Amino acid sequence: MPRRIRQHVNALSLGHLRAAVEPVPLPPDLPVEIELGCADAAFLFERCEGDPNRVYVGVEIRREMVDRVNRRAAERRMPQVVAVYGNLLVDLGGLFPPASVTLCHINFPDPFFKKSQHKRRFLTPGLLDSLAGILRPGGMLSFQSDVFEVALEALDLLERSAPLFMNDEVPWRFVRRNLFGARSRRERGCEARGLRIWRLRFRRALAPGSRAAFNAPATPPARAGECGP
Numbered sequence: 001m002p003r004r005i006r007q008h009v010n011a012l013s014l015g016h017l018r019a020a021v022e023p024v025p026l027p028p029d030l031p032v033e034i035e036l037g038c039a040d041a042a043f044l045f046e047r048c049e050g051d052p053n054r055v056y057v058g059v060e061i062r063r064e065m066v067d068r069v070n071r072r073a074a075e076r077r078m079p080q081v082v083a084v085y086g087n088l089l090v091d092l093g094g095l096f097p098p099a100s101v102t103l104c105h106i107n108f109p110d111p112f113f114k115k116s117q118h119k120r121r122f123l124t125p126g127l128l129d130s131l132a133g134i135l136r137p138g139g140m141l142s143f144q145s146d147v148f149e150v151a152l153e154a155l156d157l158l159e160r161s162a163p164l165f166m167n168d169e170v171p172w173r174f175v176r177r178n179l180f181g182a183r184s185r186r187e188r189g190c191e192a193r194g195l196r197i198w199r200l201r202f203r204r205a206l207a208p209g210s211r212a213a214f215n216a217p218a219t220p221p222a223r224a225g226e227c228g229p
């Protein structure tokens with residue numbers, strides 16, 4: 001019987017803040033797709049079935065889950081799928097070389113509802129900075145959550161990062177559908193329960209842009225009946 005893997009670890013514990021990570025070896029000639037907080041990597045396995053000519057790397061803090069994904073990749077003869085240990089609060093920049101990633105997925109990050117636990121949410125200005133460094137110019141970030149508060153926080157952060165990341169739809173707009181032909185375990189669960197899913201798709205700026213606007217207050221879209229700025 002498979003061993004039970006715990007649901008959460010504390011990413012702020014010293015063990016996870018100080019753990020050493022190695023850069024992931026990547027082939028130079030294939031597009032690289034990554035999922036941050038991949039859990040069992042169901043999403044990446046399905047992506048790989050659809051397009052085997054890519055490399056799919058899941059980053060996950062639960063080491064048992066990392067081992068499970070890599071065992072499954074060997075059993076399924078899918079060497080394109082790899083999971084690596086990493087704490088996304090600190091490690092992303094150390095795992096991937098600059099401008100090496102074509103597409104990054106953040107699927108259903110833990111919401112950490114309690115205010116005292118918000119500091120465990122890994123989508124922060126710091127993570128966006130690291131992500132901008134490892135994504136190729138024009139590379140894509142896809143985000144999904146069934147928790148509106150979490151999705152709105154992500155939207156606000158990403159819109160304020162402009163011109164580093166630009167909304168691939170229209171500013172301040174969510175994406176209606178899953179565009180990737182693959183669903184994560186959590187996504188399947190949400191669909192089965194009829195929950196609404198909030199999706200975002202942003203593109204890394206083509207040229208390194210000014211970051212002056214990043215910490216400026218957000219300029220939300222004009223409400224109906226108001227004039228925009």
Ligand SMILES: C[S@@+](CC[C@H](N)C(=O)[O-])C[C@H]1O[C@@H](n2cnc3c(N)ncnc32)[C@H](O)[C@@H]1O
Nearest residue numbers: 011037039060061087088089107108184185186
């Ligand atoms: C709610 S699960 C979603 C899993 C998967 N993406 C899906 O959609 O089914 C969130 C995952 O993120 C991982 N995670 C949370 N904080 C993390 C961190 N700081 N670094 C790396 N992984 C983290 C958790 O261990 C968990 O596997």
